[in-house]
Amino acid sequence: MNFEVPVAVTEIAAIIGAALEGNSSLMATGINEIHKVRAGDISFVDFEKYYDKALNSAATIIIINKKVACPEGKALLVTDDPFSAYVSLVKRYRPFEPAAKPISDSAVIGEGTVVQPNVFIGNHVRIGNNCIIHPNVTIYDHCVIGNNVIIHAGTVIGADAFYFKKRKERAVMYDKLESCGRVLIEDDVEIGAGCTIDKGVSGDTIIGQGTKLDNMIHIGHGTVIGRNCLFAAQVGIGGKALIEDNVILWGQVGVSKDLVIGKDAIVYAQSGVPASLEGGKTYFGSPAEESRAKMKEINWIKRIPEMWEKLTNK
């Protein structure tokens, strides 16, 4: 997420009550979780084992829970609870804006686009030309939808990331990482009824051009889907996955977070994908394996009684 105008690091330090180390003349241009940072960004780290990754990332300003050597040209903001400090910045610079009406005046809707009754379109949403948004669809604030997009009834675009920090010492154990990302839906996408596509924590969830989703598909926060993919009904994909072009997922496939499914891969129905899959191949099973090997395995299992007999009749 980028700020509308850059903010002085001294101002950020004052807002979150942090000690400022390093370059105190820096201007912050945005805020991002560590996986998505660019130069000018504020990010945070609260585990020592991730300090190096954070300090060496593209982030210019790092909220951290211990005073360490500040890398050249960067600034550190030292505070006891970097997570809460980060969340407070998200809430300040991308506050939740309750809707005054079902279709926000700040939304921009292109020519030839049909918005059916009972649709909600949030603040700062942009929708391109010649789209159809069917009834009872919800589009949260800041989402961006291209041209020739069809979204079927009841689908939800841009709900919050499911992302919590565990606080073992507290009675209410999970602290929410407020999300400030968006959903971007490219041209020529069709999304079925009853789908949910979450916004990124700080970056964008993307559905690539020409991709078609059937009904009741869940896409987690920050996941990026390529062009011309085809997902059948009830597929679920976790957060920050990368699904390359032309991937086909059949019904009820589940895909874990933080992985890559390579171009042209096909995954058969009800498979579970716990880790990255190479492109150009066909997979089956939970956990998913190459489908031919899996089919052989299924046949081998059928031969266990025969083996038992061989073994005991000798």
Added chain:
Amino acid sequence: MNFEVPVAVTEIAAIIGAALEGNSSLMATGINEIHKVRAGDISFVDFEKYYDKALNSAATIIIINKKVACPEGKALLVTDDPFSAYVSLVKRYRPFEPAAKPISDSAVIGEGTVVQPNVFIGNHVRIGNNCIIHPNVTIYDHCVIGNNVIIHAGTVIGADAFYFKKRKERAVMYDKLESCGRVLIEDDVEIGAGCTIDKGVSGDTIIGQGTKLDNMIHIGHGTVIGRNCLFAAQVGIGGKALIEDNVILWGQVGVSKDLVIGKDAIVYAQSGVPASLEGGKTYFGSPAEESRAKMKEINWIKRIPEMWEKLTNK
């Protein structure tokens, strides 16, 4: 889908720019995909291997991509791209009609039926007597609902079929087969919250009398479900399946397209049904097998370590 009034085949030929072969005095009475054709229908075929099937089908008028011998009493419409020609006819004779209001004036709603707030009821919808349509339900144009039907909140009846033609040569790879079918829900059906029941491509998706669906169930285009079936939550069924009377599907079962599940079959939770199942039996597993055999198999797997020991200790 039937036309409101029959259309001369010569007019159809002119609309799609096709060469007319055979009987030029025919009147077309409707338009259907090849799986659903009746006498008087227009259909299409674009692969040589399906030519015979199409030419010998009940369809009276066939859009085809090569000049072949025209069967007696029929007409051929020869054009380079029968798929696009067919889609253009669907769009012309069953155009998408944007809604002027949440409940269309052309909808007919029976006596004693309660429609709760925030419901969308499209054009030409018919709903019988003594139904309850709960909030935020969407019923697309042309769907037909019987008497004593309960539809719970957020359910979507009649979204488009998930049906695309692959165009390898194009950057945007999938061409949509516009659907002109309907959903028919018979008397005494109850449908849970958050379900999606797609319309048929050209015929009807049918939910038979007395059938009860739990929440978040997906029913694909053109699927026909018999009487008194019971489906638990999160079941998904692909397109053009036939589920006979009294079938029970437990939670999260997935059923592939184009198959038959016979009368009185029971399928246990999370099973995957890739092919037709005989009626009167109980199934489990993904892929599903008779449950007793599957349970035995699960037990055999547990004995592999024992077999290994037997094998290596000799």
Added chain:
Amino acid sequence: MNFEVPVAVTEIAAIIGAALEGNSSLMATGINEIHKVRAGDISFVDFEKYYDKALNSAATIIIINKKVACPEGKALLVTDDPFSAYVSLVKRYRPFEPAAKPISDSAVIGEGTVVQPNVFIGNHVRIGNNCIIHPNVTIYDHCVIGNNVIIHAGTVIGADAFYFKKRKERAVMYDKLESCGRVLIEDDVEIGAGCTIDKGVSGDTIIGQGTKLDNMIHIGHGTVIGRNCLFAAQVGIGGKALIEDNVILWGQVGVSKDLVIGKDAIVYAQSGVPASLEGGKTYFGSPAEESRAKMKEINWIKRIPEMWEKLTNK
């Protein structure tokens, strides 16, 4: 469900046309299915094998289909069809009240709570302070929501229990058990988009404090979920399950009805839980087993071809 004011057992007998046996001066204070009864309740039993359980339950008034000895201090209401008698009482004392408007005048909404557009809030609903109810959410009558609760778009709280009685002799085979329970959502809960949480048949479905649900999660009637649980997308849980504190269910897990998952249990993605699980352990598979044992089993299966070779090469 409790009555607003107690009702004389003689009045109940007259309403359902039952013969009254035992203490005719009793006052009924509520109506409950047998699993949830408290002193003062009316309940019903219609199978001889459950007579003892019903007669010895906390219920004070039992609708029964045969004259038997009435326990001291109780009353029996003898009628041919106790199920239908019970349902008629539910319909009389908790009738379906069609909504006059999207947000009922009888609903109580706390300070600082934001209700976004297109939300439905039914009769007698109570919502606490500082909640966010996102667009197109449906909250059925009588549900109760605590403080600091977030409910994402399209979610349905309080739809009817999926609970039917089979009537083999009838053409329309399933009789609905009308539900009169509620959903209680405790403080600090977050519920994702497109979830469905059914009301209890007569008691409450409960989501415990601090629990977080991702998108498209189904929770069946009367299920009780503890504190600080974390469920990933597309999880489904049947009716009357008890999920204790801190349980983590990963994506697409299915949990059967009438079971207990113990405190701190973790169940990996796509697992199926057919029976109770001890707390503090990690599970995987369908049916679910301890994950380490399941992983070993998966490895053993891979060795079947090696065993076959050993067996046949000797």
